[in-house]
Amino acid sequence: MAIRPKRIFAQTVKELTQLGRDRLTLTLAIGLPLILLLLFGFAVSLEVNKINFAIQDLDLTPKSREYIATFERTNKFNLVAIGPAINIPRLLDQGKVSAGLIIPPEFSRDLRRLGRNAEVQILVDGTDANTANIVRGYAKATTNAFVENLNGSKSLRVSLQSRLWYNPGLKSLQYIGPGAIVITVTLFPPLLAGLATAKEHEQGTIIQVYVSSLTGTEYLLGKAAAFWLVGMAEVLLVNIEAWLFFGLWFIGDSTPMILSSCLYIACGVFWGIFIGSSTKNQSSAIQAVSFTAFLLSLQLSGFTYPIANIPIALRWVPSLVPARYYIEISRDAYARGIGWLGVWFPVLTLILLTSFFFSLAWRKMQNMQIQS
Amino acid sequence: MKNTILDTILGSRFFALFTKEFAQIFRNRQLMIQLLLPPTVFLLLFGFALSPNFENLKIGITDYSHSSKSREFTEIFNQTKAFVISRYYANQQDMIADLATGKLTVGITIPPEFADDFARKRPIQVQALYDAVDANTASISSSYISQLVSDYNSRYSTASQTGLRNQIRLQTSVFYNPGLDTSWFIVSGIFGIILTTIGSQAAASLVVREKEAGTIEQLVMTPASNTEVILAKVCPLLILLTIDVLIALLVAKSVFGVPLRGNLVVFVAIAVLYFLVGISIGILIATYSKSEQQTQLTAFFVNPPLVLLCGATTPISSMPTFMQWLTYLDPLRYFTEICRGFLLKGVGLETLWPQVVILLSFAVVLMSLSIRQFRQQLG
Numbered sequence: 001m002a003i004r005p006k007r008i009f010a011q012t013v014k015e016l017t018q019l020g021r022d023r024l025t026l027t028l029a030i031g032l033p034l035i036l037l038l039l040f041g042f043a044v045s046l047e048v049n050k051i052n053f054a055i056q057d058l059d060l061t062p063k064s065r066e067y068i069a070t071f072e073r074t075n076k077f078n079l080v081a082i083g084p085a086i087n088i089p090r091l092l093d094q095g096k097v098s099a100g101l102i103i104p105p106e107f108s109r110d111l112r113r114l115g116r117n118a119e120v121q122i123l124v125d126g127t128d129a130n131t132a133n134i135v136r137g138y139a140k141a142t143t144n145a146f147v148e149n150l151n152g153s154k155s156l157r158v159s160l161q162s163r164l165w166y167n168p169g170l171k172s173l174q175y176i177g178p179g180a181i182v183i184t185v186t187l188f189p190p191l192l193a194g195l196a197t198a199k200e201h202e203q204g205t206i207i208q209v210y211v212s213s214l215t216g217t218e219y220l221l222g223k224a225a226a227f228w229l230v231g232m233a234e235v236l237l238v239n240i241e242a243w244l245f246f247g248l249w250f251i252g253d254s255t256p257m258i259l260s261s262c263l264y265i266a267c268g269v270f271w272g273i274f275i276g277s278s279t280k281n282q283s284s285a286i287q288a289v290s291f292t293a294f295l296l297s298l299q300l301s302g303f304t305y306p307i308a309n310i311p312i313a314l315r316w317v318p319s320l321v322p323a324r325y326y327i328e329i330s331r332d333a334y335a336r337g338i339g340w341l342g343v344w345f346p347v348l349t350l351i352l353l354t355s356f357f358f359s360l361a362w363r364k365m366q367n368m369q370i371q372s
Numbered sequence: 373m374k375n376t377i378l379d380t381i382l383g384s385r386f387f388a389l390f391t392k393e394f395a396q397i398f399r400n401r402q403l404m405i406q407l408l409l410p411p412t413v414f415l416l417l418f419g420f421a422l423s424p425n426f427e428n429l430k431i432g433i434t435d436y437s438h439s440s441k442s443r444e445f446t447e448i449f450n451q452t453k454a455f456v457i458s459r460y461y462a463n464q465q466d467m468i469a470d471l472a473t474g475k476l477t478v479g480i481t482i483p484p485e486f487a488d489d490f491a492r493k494r495p496i497q498v499q500a501l502y503d504a505v506d507a508n509t510a511s512i513s514s515s516y517i518s519q520l521v522s523d524y525n526s527r528y529s530t531a532s533q534t535g536l537r538n539q540i541r542l543q544t545s546v547f548y549n550p551g552l553d554t555s556w557f558i559v560s561g562i563f564g565i566i567l568t569t570i571g572s573q574a575a576a577s578l579v580v581r582e583k584e585a586g587t588i589e590q591l592v593m594t595p596a597s598n599t600e601v602i603l604a605k606v607c608p609l610l611i612l613l614t615i616d617v618l619i620a621l622l623v624a625k626s627v628f629g630v631p632l633r634g635n636l637v638v639f640v641a642i643a644v645l646y647f648l649v650g651i652s653i654g655i656l657i658a659t660y661s662k663s664e665q666q667t668q669l670t671a672f673f674v675n676p677p678l679v680l681l682c683g684a685t686t687p688i689s690s691m692p693t694f695m696q697w698l699t700y701l702d703p704l705r706y707f708t709e710i711c712r713g714f715l716l717k718g719v720g721l722e723t724l725w726p727q728v729v730i731l732l733s734f735a736v737v738l739m740s741l742s743i744r745q746f747r748q749q750l751g
Binding site: 126314 | 402403406410414417421422426427428429472473474505506507508509512515516518519522545547548549553554556557560569573577581661662663664665666668669670672673676677680681685686687689690691692695709712717719723
């Protein structure tokens with residue numbers, strides 16, 4: 001059976017007209033990504049800065065104050081409570097501080113005696129293991145700095161010369177931003193496509209499609225093209241917004257990003273159509289899309305947590321999530337700038353995944369017509 | 373006497389509506405599955421898969437010195453779980469190429485004169501290159517590495533002048549999660565996220581479906597008041613969501629070993645209170661929209677901010693200040709604090725009462741708003 005472009009086009013126009021009539025949906029589909037991008041960009045950060053911190057100073061001597069001043073100078077700690085009478089375990093219970101330091105009364109006396117170790121205690125809230133680890137590291141580094149200052153640091157053997165590449169200012173927006181773009185455009189293409197497909201089943205208009213001379217492939221391509229266009233419009237808007245608010249722009253070859261945007265949106269649309277025609281019911285379609293396309297992409301694409309941390313037994317899950325590859329490509333496009341040499345593999349995988357999702361949806365369409 | 377109370381309950385309009393809603397939900401197999409399956413699956417998946425910890429960061433080493441001293445130095449990277457040496461390179465160019473494609477997080481270059489300088493006690497410069505695209509990982513690994521190097525330095529200086537230096541010994545006690553098990557953090561946070569998403573979406577779709585099918589007029593024409601109609605809609609959902617919480621608690625305890633330190637009866641009661649908030653949000657959304665599609669899109673408008681601003685997966689203290697202010701408007705933020713308080717810290721109402729009071733006021737305000745909105749639309 002040949003594919004007739006005219007029919008596909010007609011189907012696309014019908015789909016877009018239908019979408020255009022639903023004002024609220026259209027506004028949400030265009031407006032929501034713009035808000036989501038800001039949220040994702042600004043609210044998602046694992047950076048540990050300004051740790052709420054309490055110091056119980058039982059020593060109250062110039063030395064202990066000097067030690068406290070070292071903590072204040074690092075700008076990693078935000079001193080919430082300080083004094084000899086504060087109750088650190090209580091503050092931890094209430095969640096007001098993430099860590100507390102106790103300086104014992106004999107602190108400066110022990111420091112004055114050569115060769116004797118002064119002991120201080122740090123209490124860390126372990127609920128968030130990541131923050132706890134980092135707080136512990138900062139506290140140790142701060143203490144080391146204080147001790148080195150005390151002793152005069154002439155004895156350094158190896159000195160470290162560090163260089164931070166691609167992002168010398170360590171701006172986390174450079175990292176979070178490209179990921180946020182990806183997650184933002186993840187939701188709507190499959191959601192709208194899934195809803196429209198499920199709606200045809202719910203309202204029975206799918207029967208009209210069966211009766212018409214439209215083939216399954218034409219129906220699929222026509223529907224997909226409509227939502228693909230909506231998705232690409234979103235990509236464009238979101239990119240403009242990211243440039244305005246985050247200052248992100250292509251730093252190298254932009255062709256991998258453009259190509260993979262086309263592929264990624266197509267992936268989502270085909271998946272949405274597949275879900276829609278499998279569930280045949282709008283509310284299930286939404287649940288399915290929001291869990292598979294959105295939650296999985298949000299949590300397992302390496303957007304917030306590194307994929308390397310996922311146990312090997314579960315690694316196959318993120319490898320099926322297209323967002324994972326699209327994020328790699330977008331991070332390269334906006335932050336690293338290597339171009340094709342660095343990202344040919346993720347682009348290739350996206351091509352494979354797109355064909356996979358297409359064949360899923362296509363097979364569903366073929367079966368569907370046989371069933372009815 | 374007892375009999376008559378039971379009779380009034382069973383004979384009441386509310387109970388009749390309740391039975392109707394209950395039957396409606398239980399007949400809807402798909403909705404049942406949606407309500408009961410994803411929470412468990414996602415709790416398991418995310419609990420196992422998500423970890424914000426930094427482990428096994430890949431280090432590449434170009435050692436131009438090839439001496440026993442330089443090999444001893446590179447040993448320091450094997451001392452923590454944070455790093456794993458992925459490859460030794462013969463020249464720096466190859467290492468830089470791997471850094472560029474993201475195969476390495478850090479590249480270390482040791483100069484040819486390392487052993488020489490070491491013997492003559494001259495200061496040695498070692499170069500560390502970081503792939504800083506991920507600013508956070510880069511800054512964490514750079515602080516790890518400077519810690520390792522400073523440990524290495526102090527090993528050599530204290531060996532030569534034992535006892536002559538002042539030291540401060542830092543004694544760390546980790547509270548609540550001494551094993552620093554990251555799954556505890558994730559599981560206690562995902563709890564609220566899943567229940568909010570499911571609760572509000574299910575409630576919204578139940579209400580809007582009656583609207584779409586036109587059966588809502590029939591409901592309004594019955595002698596039951598709008599409050600009764602809404603409460604009857606809410607109750608079966610509450611029961612299902614409570615079952616969800618019990619399953620989730622079971623999974624948290626048996627699979628992840630989350631300690632569940634607080635009083636669980638009180639916790640479940642607070643959870644039910646929180647569902648009321650979630651369900652009211654759903655009903656409120658449904659009253660504003662005309663179709664299932666609009667409802668769900670609006671739910672997506674409301675749910676992601678709730679989820680992202682609650683501090684369940686990323687610490688609130690790392691957000692910019694204006695975002696931190698917004699988190700105070702997020703009911704899920706308080707529920708997440710309660711979850712962590714009860715399940716991990718083992719504190720009870722005596723510490724968490726402010727959060728409970730806030731949740732209670734959220735529930736009252738949202739519930740009465742949604743009932744009012746419901747009445748206005750149909751009155």
